Amino acid sequence: MQDYSLDLASERIKHPKTKEYFREVMSSYAIGNYRSAVLSLYAVVISDLVFKLKDQVERENDPGALKILQDVETDKKRDITSSKWEMMLVEKVFQETKLLELSDKANIEYLKDHRNLSAHPNILDTEDNVLFTPNKETVRAHIRNMLEGVLTKNSAHTAKLVDLIITNLPHIYDLADDESEYDRMIIKRYLREMNEKAVASLFKKLWKFTYRLDDKDCEENRDVNARTLQLINRMYPHLVIKCLTEDQAYYSQVTLDKEQLSKMIDLFNQSPRLFTLLDEDVQKQMDAEIKRNTSRYISSWFLSTSIEDHFASATQFLSGRNFNYYALRYFGELAREVNKMDDYRMMLIKYFSYTASYQDGYTRFNHLRRKLDDFNESQFKELLKVMDSNRSIYNAYGCSGMVDDIQEAAESNLGEKIDLDPYPNLS
Incomplete structure (x- = not known):
């Protein structure tokens, strides 16, 4: 597994000022000034939280971010010599935004402890009269935790x-x-x-x-x-x-x-x-409600294990059933997805076969007419057979115009017109 790169991670820092200030952290770390690295890292983290909140106020007019900034500023003014506002800021960002996880907050608190030890002389408290100095591994862990938990994250929404x-x-x-x-x-x-x-x-x-x-x-x-x-x-x-x-x-x-x-x-x-x-009960209720409506069921391919299976189910569902144009349209979308357009054209003919009135026939044929350029010979003949067997179609005033459209498409597709002798009601 490739080692974690602090340099590469630092390139993902969001705010330009944070990225600029973070260079000081890396510079101190690189030359072994670990106390300085911890001090500057903590300052960068607190600054970055403020930058993120201000960005939200300026860019989105985020009222919650503005309230955090105002509360922290009020607390800071109560005692300008105190740094309590820093952890108040961390706590509010943790509680009121989606930026920090509990582990991130704990890591910041741990960093603050080492920052305090690094910033304040404690020679009188040590037997060997030495300043606290965090080791390289600890400082690297702090830097990584802050990069992952704060600095490379997006704004504090x-x-x-x-x-x-x-x-x-x-x-x-x-x-x-x-x-x-x-x-x-x-x-x-x-x-x-x-x-x-x-x-x-x-x-x-x-x-x-x-x-x-x-x-x-x-x-x-x-x-x-x-x-x-x-x-x-x-x-x-x-x-x-x-x-x-x-x-x-x-x-x-x-x-x-x-x-x-x-x-x-x-x-x-x-x-x-x-x-x-x-x-599961909701699934069953939804399944039942969807199947009450033909077009809604045809469009709900998620009910089957695959879109191919749903196409097969939809074909069977429409068999022997009168259905509206919306069901036909959804069936066409399914057919395109599974490359079964011949099946769709046959379903178009079935849709036309349910014509119940002269006006209904005109409407249904208009949907079909736009697809005639893709018909093959057997589909043309099936269409003429349906027309010849349905009185609401062959007795319609406009039937001859429909036949003319079919013959024109047949001649274009097949090179010749269809013999109408087998269809006496259309001749």
Whole structure:
């Protein structure tokens, strides 16, 4: 295993001032001035926490970050000679942001102990009249812990910022030219700079607003919230799996009404494993609700073990059943995914065969007409057979126009028109 490189890790320091000040730490460490390295490292860490909070205030107007800075400044002014505000800052960042883990906080406290020993003379307290000097291995461990736990992490987002982000999402969605532009804007402005704890907090709140609640705000913003959930899932798939695994009860609280269910289908099609992480009773309820609606079932390929298996199930599900255009469209999307377009064209013909009125026939044929350029001879003949056997089609005023369209496509595809003698009602 390759040794951990302090120099390489230091290149990942986020804030330019921190990176500049950190050079002093490495310089002292390199020449063996370990007391100086510890002193400067502690100063850099406290400074970096302040920089991160200020960045949040300036860039995102984060009210939580501003409150931390104000509280620390107030405490500092009470006694300008005291350094208690430093650990107050660390404690507040730990408690109110997603930046520090408990182990990171403990490492900072350990660094502070060595900083105090290195900064204050203790000759009178030692038998050999020597200053405290941390050894090389201890200083290296401090430097590594601070790089990994603080300096190379993104800004200190507070919980209040997550609420602010959710409030801003609709505005950004309106500004974007399309959904891909929206994704780029959200990644650049928020997701790229957020640590995983903050992303998990955002995902959890958006889940509730998108899949559970049904008030006016949730209804109006369901599209953008669902889009953001899918974006987070694409960027942090392992984090999302961890969220559902560790808090199944929370994520299983969903509403199976039309809009919420539709958005969940989109997410589970993106990552089928997420569906299996819900409570089993909820899975069964969702499966039953989806199968109540033909088009919804066809679009829910996550219910099968693979998209190929779902295509086979969807083909069987539509067999002998009248279905609407939405079911046909979803079936077409499945067919493209599994390269079964001949099966889709046969399903188009089946869809047309259920024509129940003259007007219905015109509408259904219009969907079919756009696909005629891909028909082969057997498909043309099957289509004409269906038309010849359905009175609502062959008695329609526009039937002759339909036949003309078919013959034109047949001549283009096959080099000749289809013999209409076997279809007396169309001749």
